[in-house]
Amino acid sequence: MMLVSFLFLPVLAAILLLFIKNNKTAQWTAIFFSGLTLLVALQMLYTPMIDFNITWLPNLNTRFILHADGLSKILILLNAISFPAIFMATANNDYKNRNVFLSLLLFTQAGLMGVFLAGDALLFYFFWELALIPVYFLCSIWGGEKRVAVTFKFFIYTFLGSLLMLAGILFLNAHTGDHSFLISSFIHANLTGGQQVTAFALFFMAFAIKMPLFPLHTWQPDAYEQSPTAVTMVLSAVMVKMGLYGVIRWLMPLFPVAFMAHTHVVVILSVIGILYASFIAIRQDDIKRLIAYSSIAHIGLMNAALFTHTQIAIQGALIQLFSHGINVLGLWIVADMIEQQTGTRSMQQMGGLAKKQPTLAILLVGFALANIALPLTNSFAGEFLMFTGLFQFNPWMAACAGVSVVLAAIYTLNMVQKVAYGAISEKINTMHSPNKGAQAVLIILLIIVFVTGVYPQPLFSLTADTLQELFVK
């Protein structure tokens, strides 16, 4: 029953919110319910999970199955942390019809929870789409100037991807022994090598667009830039993880032959993407675009690590799923606080934050260090493992991808330098003391960054069962 509450709580809150017109009450309702979800998620870490399993559509042989293993748990935890953090951090932002805005965000949360929990392919597809639809409205209504066109591109891109996945699901369903949609029967589907490759390609298109993998990334920077920041946080902290989750949960166990046949192609594409995104990030002046490109680079590294199919790299990627979410969330919140108060995203016009707002500057530096995976920060363990695995896979790939660490240092430190140091610029000078809630959130996130950086063992033991299932058969 606990697993159902991950769907039930956000949906209940979302429906309630539609009727709460008062902004303050709406905000607190959203925070209360997402906080409750977080409590349940924390509770989940200490209790064994029982699958939730009921019949859904007997004609189609599909069941409503929720199942949580380590991989699901770590992403649910990230999802559960992100939403209250986002609600707290953006409490002072001005969104018209705030209740609808919050309600759509909570629907997104429910969709994401469903994606991470579904143990049945059709159910997975259902949630996969449902997570997307509220985002379409969120970005198109509350986004920036070019929002409608940009969001539409994003929507059609991902929708096409998921339709291809649907074709893949149908194809697999036709080849299973019992014509069901369970993961277990999909794994035992009777496929020839060629058929496996076809189905692999169909699934992977959906995941690659979502991540996004070079060369399918073109929707992303525009979408991140044009979305309202609260939505950008959801997109980059949690939603891109859907693609990586899909690779681990579906691609690896379902199509082992096709997966192994394509490791090189995908790793090379990922590495190209990492370098490409890093170089573009160096040239950015817009702080939102910089974080967006940096995020593409990090996701690319995780994807490359998954496709090395070495135990050590996948272990790294599993905990990096969580760490990257926390870091990028912190960066977005800082960027948003600056933008809300100064009205600019151009780093040219920033400078002197350290003198004007020392606390905020310290927080920014903290997340920046985590972004370049310095030892003692949470990304270090993950990235170190991923690079080790990549090296085992192919030293040249590891070397090329390794360049991205240097590049990450260049653009991130450059950002810190422009924003935090130098003379106090006109825009920064207009900043007044930042909102306490957001600052508290940042401090908590930073604590998570350093605690999991010094002592990542809990994250390792949380994901141990997934790893075991993938490698010990």
Added chain:
Amino acid sequence: MNAIIVSTLLGVIMMFCSWGIKSQQVQKNIALIGLFILIIANLAQSSGWYVVDYDTKGMLTYSIFGLYANTLLFALTFIYVWINGEEIAKINNTSADFYSLFFFILCGISVLTSFDNLLMLFLGIEILSIPLYILTGADKKNMFSNEAALKYFLMGSFSTGILLLGITFIYGATGSFHLTAPVVSISTGFAQEQILLSTGLILLFAAMNFKVSAAPFHFWTPDVYDGAPTVFTSFMATIAKAAGFIAFINVFNTQYKALGYSWTLLLTFVILSTLLVGNIIAVFQRSVKRMLAYSSIAQAGFMLFALYGKSEISNESILLYAVVYSIATIGIFAVLVKMKENSFEAFNGLGKAHPLLAFATTVFLFSLAGIPLTGGFFAKYYMLSALLKAGAGLWLVLVAVVFAAISIYYYFKIIQAMYFTAGVPAINPLPNQYKYQLLTLAILLLVLGVFPNLLLNYLYF
């Protein structure tokens, strides 16, 4: 049997209603009661109760599928009249006449769901079509309506001619009008007879394609749908079309074997061209009504999948698709009817002015586009699944899926206008009740989007 007799009687009763009863509201209510009686009569037949027990000498057979299709189409007509009654009354102030035409169409539909003989097929199609020609021209003072009616009538008669020619050839080859006969004779027949039979079947196929507006026989559709009064377009594009499909399946599910491999080839060609024409041309339309006409062609392409071959779910899939598509289309046309103009701009700002109405419209469009949580998703899902189970290649599924993604483009243009473009919607004043009616339809679609088996379980009683 019950449905054929009762619908004819009701049609005649409705015809005389306009004499004594002047109130349009009362006429509408009588029609609704009539539809209710019709549904009951049809259900009674499923449990073995006949109004008249008459031996049709095998010209009509009653299957669970046919009877259930009747029930569903009657129920859809009920919904259609319930929502559009006021709008029908506005056209000529004689809605009883139109209602009686609807009952005659339903009589044609009842024949089409149960025929086992090509003559009955011909009769059914004619009973269905002639009232449709009249409905198209119902707006007597409007030139476009007249033009559309004439065009529809001429093209329709022409296709009926082809249908008859096809039936004649089949008769020539097999010596029988019975549906099951050709398959038997093909194994023993001579080469010449086989040629006659194939020619006949292909002609029959072409004529049926015309009736369901599949490309390359679709050219009448946009003009007729555009010219006809919008309420009647709604009826034509949904219930009448669904009946056409059920007849199509009845003929070709048993007959396609006679065409052998060329049947697959022929059907694939028609499906691909229908999807292509419908989806691509719809993208470029400026008028919502014409866009919906092309979208109905595109949706017909999807429904043709049910013909691809007999699998255990092809019957389920066509029923689900027909119902879901009809509900969504009736809904979207019901919104369009209230618009002052048919352009996309008319919808600007509707989300703010009428949130409930905009929500319902969004659900209708989502359903047409096949997005999960609306019935349209499972409708498309069942179709694709039936296609794979009938042995089609994966590539056909992929093509269909790509076209489904393209359809997002034109359906979402309305959503973008409603929610993301500021403006004052060009909409006539709406009674609250109307909004709730549309909302009911939307909720129906959402329920079918989670539990499609609510609709399909009855097939197995």
